[in-house]
Amino acid sequence: MEQITSNQNTKVKLYQKLKKKRERDKQGLMILEGYHLIEEAFQNNLTIEYLFVLDVARVDQALIEASQATYEINMKVAETLAGTVTPQGIFAIVQKPTFEISTAKQVLILDRVQDPGNVGTLIRTADAAGLDMVIVSRGTADVFSDKVLRASQGSVFHIPVVVEEDVVHFVQNFNGPVYGTAIENAVSYHKIDKKQTSFALILGNEGEGMTKALLDATTQNVTIPIYGRAESLNVAIAAGILMFHLKG
Amino acid sequence: MEQITSNQNTKVKLYQKLKKKRERDKQGLMILEGYHLIEEAFQNNLTIEYLFVLDVARVDQALIEASQATYEINMKVAETLAGTVTPQGIFAIVQKPTFEISTAKQVLILDRVQDPGNVGTLIRTADAAGLDMVIVSRGTADVFSDKVLRASQGSVFHIPVVVEEDVVHFVQNFNGPVYGTAIENAVSYHKIDKKQTSFALILGNEGEGMTKALLDATTQNVTIPIYGRAESLNVAIAAGILMFHLKG
Numbered sequence: 045m046e047q048i049t050s051n052q053n054t055k056v057k058l059y060q061k062l063k064k065k066r067e068r069d070k071q072g073l074m075i076l077e078g079y080h081l082i083e084e085a086f087q088n089n090l091t092i093e094y095l096f097v098l099d100v101a102r103v104d105q106a107l108i109e110a111s112q113a114t115y116e117i118n119m120k121v122a123e124t125l126a127g128t129v130t131p132q133g134i135f136a137i138v139q140k141p142t143f144e145i146s147t148a149k150q151v152l153i154l155d156r157v158q159d160p161g162n163v164g165t166l167i168r169t170a171d172a173a174g175l176d177m178v179i180v181s182r183g184t185a186d187v188f189s190d191k192v193l194r195a196s197q198g199s200v201f202h203i204p205v206v207v208e209e210d211v212v213h214f215v216q217n218f219n220g221p222v223y224g225t226a227i228e229n230a231v232s233y234h235k236i237d238k239k240q241t242s243f244a245l246i247l248g249n250e251g252e253g254m255t256k257a258l259l260d261a262t263t264q265n266v267t268i269p270i271y272g273r274a275e276s277l278n279v280a281i282a283a284g285i286l287m288f289h290l291k292g
Numbered sequence: 293m294e295q296i297t298s299n300q301n302t303k304v305k306l307y308q309k310l311k312k313k314r315e316r317d318k319q320g321l322m323i324l325e326g327y328h329l330i331e332e333a334f335q336n337n338l339t340i341e342y343l344f345v346l347d348v349a350r351v352d353q354a355l356i357e358a359s360q361a362t363y364e365i366n367m368k369v370a371e372t373l374a375g376t377v378t379p380q381g382i383f384a385i386v387q388k389p390t391f392e393i394s395t396a397k398q399v400l401i402l403d404r405v406q407d408p409g410n411v412g413t414l415i416r417t418a419d420a421a422g423l424d425m426v427i428v429s430r431g432t433a434d435v436f437s438d439k440v441l442r443a444s445q446g447s448v449f450h451i452p453v454v455v456e457e458d459v460v461h462f463v464q465n466f467n468g469p470v471y472g473t474a475i476e477n478a479v480s481y482h483k484i485d486k487k488q489t490s491f492a493l494i495l496g497n498e499g500e501g502m503t504k505a506l507l508d509a510t511t512q513n514v515t516i517p518i519y520g521r522a523e524s525l526n527v528a529i530a531a532g533i534l535m536f537h538l539k540g
Binding site: 168169170171197198199202234268270271273274276277280282285291292 | 413536
């Protein structure tokens with residue numbers, strides 16, 4: 045197995061470049077650190093371009109065989125690659141998956157949700173609720189960033205997550221009710237049918253809510269009644285309550 | 293108004309000591325930073341022992357009058373007191389509230405929930421759902437720590453939050469069904485009645501779940517079905533779905 049001992053190695057430099065969203069978008073690649081995430085990517089048949097391992101004996105042989113190329117690295121290189129203080133000793137450069145969005149029947153749409161922890165938890169919750177797909181607008185936190193990947197706990201690899209340029213167009217052509225989460229002409233979610241076979245649910249930006257064009261394209265706005273004195277619910281909790289209501 | 297210009301001032305030293313949970317517990321006091329949290333404490337009639345302000349002109353006169361003592365501080369002192377990189381310029385030492393727990397009818401119980409963000413969000417969600425009280429066991433993240441206060445977005449001051457030594461005793465004497473969240477003999481939450489007037493819901497530690505003694509004291513365990521491939525739901529999202537189901 046080829047060894048990499050220098051931070052000047054071109055693969056190491058590529059990994060470093062991919063820490064920037066712009067590079068990930070341009071190259072269609074993402075970077076992963078840690079056994080759990082890389083194992084998830086492998087089990088979900090993503091293409092692993094490069095695998096970097098500190099201790100080869102710890103790594104599943106099937107994972108090494110599935111990778112296009114595997115390199116043994118030293119601690120110096122591991123520390124350079126690591127996004128965390130204590131590197132787990134395994135890193136990968138992986139192709140972003142692509143999906144056909146026209147077949148999705150139960151969809152969560154994120155409209156410029158900013159907080160990576162929220163985005164990750166929303167994807168995890170959509171996965172738990174058994175939805176078909178998560179569609180994120182431009183302006184939503186990068187799905188393939190470190191924080192989103194961690195908060196999603198692997199769900200990014202379980203459920204198709206698609207960055208869509210024209211969410212309004214998708215919504216306008218969606219075959220089923222589209223629920224917005226805004227107070228304008230909203231009804232309580234209790235009035236919305238449970239166990240729907242086809243639906244889209246849109247969650248907006250934490251501060252500003254949904255964009256006007258999307259609001260205009262919804263079938264119905266829904267709200268969750270606040271019985272106490274909190275001003276609002278956390279966006280991921282609101283989404284969890286609504287998705288489990290719609291799945292029923 | 294008296295001025296404090298030295299970090300050696302005894303009130304400044306007291307504030308610093310109260311950054312430790314042990315001191316907060318011992319003295320029955322908490323520390324607050326920022327206009328929003330202090331305003332919430334004031335509006336909820338908590339006793340403000342000491343108020344420290346950088347720019348007196350920015351502070352509501354009613355708040356100053358309600359405080360037992362107010363001090364004008366300089367930037368050096370503000371930076372010392374601040375837990376955040378950019379101090380908001382207002383700090384307070386406030387008495388922790390005390391509550392009578394025997395009257396609570398709709399209760400969320402946290403059994404050693406560790407993550408401060410989760411604890412804060414759980415309190416915020418219990419507030420939104422209109423519950424009467426949150427009871428936390430010893431071993432749960434400190435309710436009056438900076439991170440919990442922030443994540444709760446003021447809900448710590450809206451709903452009684454009680455640290456209870458003997459949660460098992462409370463549960464055994466509770467007048468209503470007590471729902472645990474564990475898989476042993478659990479039923480889907482869909483089988484549990486909605487709109488209950490009296491109930492307790494217990495959430496356990498993120499990794500280990502509920503303690504055995506509490507499990508033995510529950511009326512019924514409930515689960516939320518996972519329709520997809522996520523291993524679990526975030527604890528605050530699970531609690532949100534269950535609380536809004538029970539409140540219905």
